[in-house]
Amino acid sequence: MCGIVGYIGKRDSAPLLLEGLQRLEYRGYDSAGLAIHSSGTGKNAGLRTAKTKGRVRDLQERIPKRFTGTVGIAHTRWATHGAPNDLNAHPHVDAAEKVAVVHNGIIDNAAELRAKLTAEGVELASETDTEVVSHLIGLAQGETLEARVQEALRSVEGTYGIAVLHEEFPDRIVVARNGSPVVLGIGEHEMFVASDVAALVSHTRQIVTLDDGEMATITAGDYRTYTTEGSRTSTSPETVEWAAESYDMGGHDTYMHKEIAEQADAVDRVLRGRIDDRFATVHLGGLNLDPREARTMRRVKILGCGSAYHAGMIGAQLIEELARIPADAEPASEFRYRNPVVDPDTLYIAVSQSGETYDTLAAVQELKRKGARVLGVVNVVGSAIARAADGGLYVHAGPEVCVVSTKCFTNTAVAFALLALHLGRIRDLSVADGRRIIEGLRKLPGQIDEVLGAEPDIEKLAGEYASARSMMFVGRVRGYPVAREASLKLKEVSYIHAEAYPASELKHGPLALIEPAVPTVAILPDDDLLEKNRATLEEIKARSGSILAIAHQNQEKADDTLLVPQNEPELDPILMGIPLQLLAYHTALKLGRDIDKPRNLAKSVTVE
Numbered sequence: 001m002c003g004i005v006g007y008i009g010k011r012d013s014a015p016l017l018l019e020g021l022q023r024l025e026y027r028g029y030d031s032a033g034l035a036i037h038s039s040g041t042g043k044n045a046g047l048r049t050a051k052t053k054g055r056v057r058d059l060q061e062r063i064p065k066r067f068t069g070t071v072g073i074a075h076t077r078w079a080t081h082g083a084p085n086d087l088n089a090h091p092h093v094d095a096a097e098k099v100a101v102v103h104n105g106i107i108d109n110a111a112e113l114r115a116k117l118t119a120e121g122v123e124l125a126s127e128t129d130t131e132v133v134s135h136l137i138g139l140a141q142g143e144t145l146e147a148r149v150q151e152a153l154r155s156v157e158g159t160y161g162i163a164v165l166h167e168e169f170p171d172r173i174v175v176a177r178n179g180s181p182v183v184l185g186i187g188e189h190e191m192f193v194a195s196d197v198a199a200l201v202s203h204t205r206q207i208v209t210l211d212d213g214e215m216a217t218i219t220a221g222d223y224r225t226y227t228t229e230g231s232r233t234s235t236s237p238e239t240v241e242w243a244a245e246s247y248d249m250g251g252h253d254t255y256m257h258k259e260i261a262e263q264a265d266a267v268d269r270v271l272r273g274r275i276d277d278r279f280a281t282v283h284l285g286g287l288n289l290d291p292r293e294a295r296t297m298r299r300v301k302i303l304g305c306g307s308a309y310h311a312g313m314i315g316a317q318l319i320e321e322l323a324r325i326p327a328d329a330e331p332a333s334e335f336r337y338r339n340p341v342v343d344p345d346t347l348y349i350a351v352s353q354s355g356e357t358y359d360t361l362a363a364v365q366e367l368k369r370k371g372a373r374v375l376g377v378v379n380v381v382g383s384a385i386a387r388a389a390d391g392g393l394y395v396h397a398g399p400e401v402c403v404v405s406t407k408c409f410t411n412t413a414v415a416f417a418l419l420a421l422h423l424g425r426i427r428d429l430s431v432a433d434g435r436r437i438i439e440g441l442r443k444l445p446g447q448i449d450e451v452l453g454a455e456p457d458i459e460k461l462a463g464e465y466a467s468a469r470s471m472m473f474v475g476r477v478r479g480y481p482v483a484r485e486a487s488l489k490l491k492e493v494s495y496i497h498a499e500a501y502p503a504s505e506l507k508h509g510p511l512a513l514i515e516p517a518v519p520t521v522a523i524l525p526d527d528d529l530l531e532k533n534r535a536t537l538e539e540i541k542a543r544s545g546s547i548l549a550i551a552h553q554n555q556e557k558a559d560d561t562l563l564v565p566q567n568e569p570e571l572d573p574i575l576m577g578i579p580l581q582l583l584a585y586h587t588a589l590k591l592g593r594d595i596d597k598p599r600n601l602a603k604s605v606t607v608e
């Protein structure tokens, strides 16, 4: 959700900024822009901006000649206030065109501030919330740029990661963070700033992550951090785990394909160093949950959005089955708006790939405020949700760039299996069952590769389903979250309408939709519900619906069956989702969709 990047050093900034924007484009891709302190003379001197509706490549074509300078900021946008057009694209400048601001987040009191500025005679050029910040900085009276930004931010309510250039202070970029990520990249006689390390790792792996309420000034040779009130803060650079290659496509045509293909390695990583064969359990170093608490908790509530919510549904099932603790998952967004009863004996778990989804973060903050214990199951190390939680576990999927989640979904489900096993072995799961699950976990990477080996068959099937008007996904109990996620995946990337239902619910209404043009994908693990699931297939067949079964054995009633290797019943859902990621991918490919950047979506939704 909006990417920001900034550079200050000796090199020409525009090419570096464009490269950074390309790496951040998954955060938003409806318009892009940049501002530099120009090294030109005459009318080319001073602060210059270039911006456009569209992708970063469109911006690249729009960069004017002799647009050079060693200091600059840039932005790629996912529209919230105002349509995606040239005027609403960032950076936004003040009336005197001396200040340029790029912003990620939402200014809640923008309408009020716009009205106030208009009353003072300021002409607003865009419909955005961000523009008010540029004017407020332009009008501020402080002597330094830092003081002016602080003064402006005092009137602003909402979330922001901002980077500011000012014509009168060409030796610096000032940044501030409240709720939206800002990281600094420390180079040799050059500094970077970005909303995500993805934009920095090809230049430096030394980074500083700002906290909420923190600001920073970067100059070519130095940086300092301080609060919005002006007191110095102490931060030391950390080394990022992932090298630049992890953010590249590595020979694949899309990030989605690359990320699907990486899943065996990713699962290997989430397991690495955690299994304890002696006690048939796992070590989860960052959980911060002592065994007494693990024994006495009475419920588990899991919160997340989109694919993270679906991974949480699998997690709830695993926790109930292995640890016998009542558990359920709920969309984080719904939870925080319904004034939930916060129970001291419930363990709350926030799930998020990015660790910055606003709805999930806000739910965590609300829970913490009410004294609840919150764990995070998060991919991005050091992200806002990881930091806000009392403890948790990282899912170690590695950087996920495609807007739709694949490997991170799978790894999150595996991380939940680890957590469920850990809780189970503290409670009443037997050593024998613990060993059984550990064996199953160890089998997963090999079995994932087996599933991926069926890609040519899946591609063929995608050819048949690409013409579907709508698709139905059904599963029972363990299979239902798999159906939900598969249906989400298909609609996100192919734009084919899809619905997911518990197989048992089909006859209570959605059966009315079944007809030859609405095929059904049925999740049919070989467990004690198989016979019941077969009855559902009969119901569909009787209404002339075609069926694709995802199963452990061939299904007579299905028109096609994709066979998936069998694991332990509790872990089967993890494998059964993978062929459906490939089905969504190949269907979207056949329909010529923009797979890594589906229309209207963004990877990290940092607004409400």
Ligand code: G6P
Pocket: 305, 306, 307, 308, 351, 352, 353, 354, 355, 356, 357, 360, 403, 404, 405, 601, 602, 603, 604, 605
């Ligand atoms: C957005 C993305 C989804 C993602 C969800 C949660 O809606 O488009 O693909 O699952 O956010 O993201 P998170 O980073 O919290 O897992």
